[in-house]
Amino acid sequence: MAATGNNIDNSNAKIVLGDAGYVLEDVPHLSDYISDLSTYSNPLQDNPAYSVVKQYFVHVDDTVPQKVVVHKNSPRGIHFRRAGPRQRIYFKADEVHACIVTCGGLCPGLNTVIRELVCGLYNMYGVKKVLGIEGGYRGFYSKNTIHLTPKFVNDIHKRGGTVLGTSRGGHDTSKIVDSIQDRGINQVYIIGGDGTQRGASAIYEEVRRRGLKVAVVGIPKTIDNDIPIIDKSFGFDSAVEEAQRAINAAHVESESMENGIGLVKLMGRYCGFIAMYATLASRDVDCCLIPESPFYLEGPGGLYEYISRCLKDNGHMVIVIAEGAGQELLSGSIDSDKLDASGNKLLQDVGLWISQKIKDHFSKAHKMTINLKYIDPTYMIRAIPSNASDNVYCTLLAQSAIHGAMAGYTGYTSGLVNGRQTYIPFYRITEKQNKVVITDRMWARLLSSTNQPSFLIPKDAVAEELKEEETTNKLDNNNNNTNNIEDETMSKPSVM
Numbered sequence: 471m472a473a474t475g476n477n478i479d480n481s482n483a484k485i486v487l488g489d490a491g492y493v494l495e496d497v498p499h500l501s502d503y504i505s506d507l508s509t510y511s512n513p514l515q516d517n518p519a520y521s522v523v524k525q526y527f528v529h530v531d532d533t534v535p536q537k538v539v540v541h542k543n544s545p546r547g548i549h550f551r552r553a554g555p556r557q558r559i560y561f562k563a564d565e566v567h568a569c570i571v572t573c574g575g576l577c578p579g580l581n582t583v584i585r586e587l588v589c590g591l592y593n594m595y596g597v598k599k600v601l602g603i604e605g606g607y608r609g610f611y612s613k614n615t616i617h618l619t620p621k622f623v624n625d626i627h628k629r630g631g632t633v634l635g636t637s638r639g640g641h642d643t644s645k646i647v648d649s650i651q652d653r654g655i656n657q658v659y660i661i662g663g664d665g666t667q668r669g670a671s672a673i674y675e676e677v678r679r680r681g682l683k684v685a686v687v688g689i690p691k692t693i694d695n696d697i698p699i700i701d702k703s704f705g706f707d708s709a710v711e712e713a714q715r716a717i718n719a720a721h722v723e724s725e726s727m728e729n730g731i732g733l734v735k736l737m738g739r740y741c742g743f744i745a746m747y748a749t750l751a752s753r754d755v756d757c758c759l760i761p762e763s764p765f766y767l768e769g770p771g772g773l774y775e776y777i778s779r780c781l782k783d784n785g786h787m788v789i790v791i792a793e794g795a796g797q798e799l800l801s802g803s804i805d806s807d808k809l810d811a812s813g814n815k816l817l818q819d820v821g822l823w824i825s826q827k828i829k830d831h832f833s834k835a836h837k838m839t840i841n842l843k844y845i846d847p848t849y850m851i852r853a854i855p856s857n858a859s860d861n862v863y864c865t866l867l868a869q870s871a872i873h874g875a876m877a878g879y880t881g882y883t884s885g886l887v888n889g890r891q892t893y894i895p896f897y898r899i900t901e902k903q904n905k906v907v908i909t910d911r912m913w914a915r916l917l918s919s920t921n922q923p924s925f926l927i928p929k930d931a932v933a934e935e936l937k938e939e940e941t942t943n944k945l946d947n948n949n950n951n952t953n954n955i956e957d958e959t960m961s962k963p964s965v966m
């Protein structure tokens with residue numbers, strides 16, 4: 471990383487240092503690689519809706535801290551640029567040709583984001599050319615496009631899924647950028663998860679290499695909540711809420727029968743946020759199993775022993791399992807190296823597997839009939855429309871994304887950090903995945919709410935502590951040495 475005075479700049483990072491350990495991880499701007507760009511006054515200043523708002527425009531120096539819990543002598547730490555409308559913009563309305571694409575798995579709220587991008591571009595900035603790319607990244611070069619208007623998108627937020635369609639795989643950077651260039655597109659809004667944001671980053675790099683005046687903007691989507699830095703992703707609340715219906719059903723079923731067990735599988739390929747929050751919300755769950763907390767079945771402190779105890783004490787129990795939990799236990803028995811078109815691991819059905827294991831164990835070892843009902847609501851949850859709070863969140867995300875692009879920023883993901891809308895450079899979003907930290911307070915709250923075993927044998931607990939210590943040391947180094955920027959979110963849960 472090359473440093474020039476107070477500024478450090480390369481194609482990956484644009485870092486500005488300030489007083490008392492202040493670090494701004496800034497996002498790229500079109501003017502970084504194109505000279506003599508014209509600017510225009512923001513039409514919002516003449517918009518009657520905003521004309522009465524004092525200080526409507528975001529100050530050029532406004533930034534948002536990544537870490538809000540600080541000590542008296544802590545350095546000020548990492549900050550991100552605050553999102554919002556700027557006084558000067560870099561595109562005239564009739565010059566903008568925007569496009570929107572959705573990629574990866576479904577998530578509640580995709581249609582709301584599409585709707586608000588279209589309406590925001592039309593109503594706030596007077597943009598009339600907005601193109602929908604069908605079927606994910608491959609749609610740029612192999613599918614039809616849709617002309618999106620406020621009329622077309624008017625009702626779509628009431629529907630689940632994405633009106634544009636989506637896909638995995640098919641990311642061909644040069645074909646995509648050729649298509650952007652051929653169609654004269656100059657604002658690209660890309661809605662998707664970690665894989666999608668990696669793809670968006672590659673598109674931004676290629677656009678920049680070709681010197682194009684094209685703003686490339688990511689909007690983070692993930693039902694799993696596995697995107698780092700941001701407080702939480704849209705659709706997550708809706709998913710947790712919808713999961714309650716499955717958990718309630720599991721509870722009713724289990725209560726109604728002798729030795730009843732209700733088992734619910736929830737999404738979460740590499741992380742257990744939905745399972746953890748759905749469990750905390752429900753109070754009916756006796757055991758929550760997530761990928762971050764390995765568990766075992768046999769012996770003291772194991773799952774079978776805990777099930778026996780619950781059945782003896784209460785006559786029934788409810789288990790919630792994230793789809794990525796216990797995969798290491800299954801992998802011994804089944805071939806598990808398959809990947810999907812995007813290179814994500816294809817998981818075995820841990821719900822079916824564990825149901826069978828529990829039934830077999832209790833019939834063999836205890837000569838006991840277990841009434842186990844397995845509910846897999848995963849795709850039903852993913853396909854719902856977003857709830858009210860997610861709808862508001864999607865609206866703010868979409869509007870923030872637009873303001874940034876109009877102001878000439880590019881190569882960023884729009885995201886909520888400590889309750890404020892920000893612009894985060896792509897590399898920070900893609901460098902790692904967000905996970906439940908099992909040595910954190912949130913997981914402890916869950917354990918104390920379910921009373922389940924921690925499944926940590928003392929050896930594991932020490933290892934976890936060492937891992938945590940290592941992270942803390944990294945954070946300390948990070949605070950002292952801004953050239954070594956690591957992720958601070960490791961030690962904080964992303965959803966509070």
Ligand SMILES: Nc1ncnc2c1ncn2[C@@H]1O[C@H](COP(=O)(O)OP(=O)(O)O)[C@@H](O)[C@H]1O
Pocket residue numbers: 573574575606607608637638639640641662663664665666667668669670672691692811812814
């Ligand atoms: N490293 C990468 N570089 C470029 N494109 C990628 C990369 N990883 C994933 N993609 C593309 O992003 C899209 C969505 O990725 P996927 O992992 O399926 O979903 P999500 O974005 O929800 O994580 C796919 O079209 C995939 O080809």
Ligand SMILES: O=P(O)(O)OC[C@H]1O[C@](O)(COP(=O)(O)O)[C@@H](O)[C@@H]1O
Pocket residue numbers: 574575576663664665691692693694737738739793810814852
């Ligand atoms: O069957 P599909 O469509 O590949 O999706 C399954 C995966 O999609 C998810 O819902 C979300 O994953 P992405 O964020 O990568 O889209 C995972 O929880 C799940 O494992």
Ligand SMILES: [Mg+2]
Pocket residue numbers: 574663664665
């Ligand atoms: Mg993903």
